[in-house]
Amino acid sequence: MIPSPLTPLVRRITLHLADPARRPLPTITVHTRPTLRGWTFRAALLALVPLLLFTAAARTPGIPHSVTLTIAALATGLVVVHPTPTTAGGVIAVAAVLFWGFTSEPFDPWALAVALLAHLLARTTWWAAHVPPQGHAEIAALLTSWRRDLTVLAATALLGALAMLASGTTVQGAVLLAALAVVGLVLVALATDGSSRDDGRS
Template sequence: MRLPRLPARLSDVAARPLPQITVETGPTVPGWVLRLALLALTPALLLLAASRSDLAPALVTTVVVACTALLVLRPTPATAGVTVVLAGVFLWGFGARPDGDFDPAGLAVALLAYAVVRATWWATHLPARGRAEIAALTAGWRRDVVVLAATGLLGALALLASDTALPGAVLLAALAVLGLAFVALATGRDARDDGEH
């Protein structure tokens, strides 16, 4: 029995033609749209928070322009965090309400801050000339809705509890805080992985 003769050398891999691959994607969004969203959300967040303070307009304008430019040109979690902290300082650190009442604008600031952080995360991971599927951008929309709804409920409870000394209202607000913390920190198999990049 005679064995077939094998070729002495293998063919060059680089000379072989590449296989044809077809990739289908759903509707996509360009990366510059996320930066455009940051261009609108960042000033809205900071100006709303600053409208409740007695800071000098020149200082507010400088902070708004600097934070917006940083987030649009170099979106990173650190710049988003600094922007959110500055919004909190504007809202609570220099407030024009010395009586300590709950300011309903704080609720809108919290919701805008969440939107800024999420948009920044996506803008960090998607180049301005890149594209992302809408399905990928909305992958964790249920969790986002839960966090935003819980924040709205917490703000409404804080607004109700600010004018009353009823122990039940205070207890309900404390339970809302615990529930929101649980939802924000809970992880599971389908939790969104923001990753470390």
């Protein structure tokens, strides 16, 4: 048999792949409660981001499917590769724009589903930012504030119901009142006594 010029290369690659010295380092054994692997958060983001964007765009007429698909692909890639609260906030804003569609529709209860998915996306992104793919997170830690989240979502649903009831009526000066409320909220919320940290990665 005539040796091929690729034979030494193939042999080297085979030996390289079979080299036991290149196996990963041993792990530290830690006894914890049941955990989830860190990569599951990114896998969840892989499904959550398109779901949020497609849900937001589903009820808006006039958006080409290719545009939604492109935005979803870009946003998913960005959030999965760089899962930070900022990127998650950006994706939520994009979802809101898709939901809006620059149209003047009446109140759409579909917004509640979008709000639920947006909240879920923010939570999952926070976990993905704090647990690397090879890390672990206890399931009990994921569920530490489920009561608080349920309360927030219930309050959101209540607000949505009130907004839907009020959507058919016209109140004089409501826009000015709402604008003042937004400005007041900004002042209250951002008047912190300390500088905010980065995305949690020291």
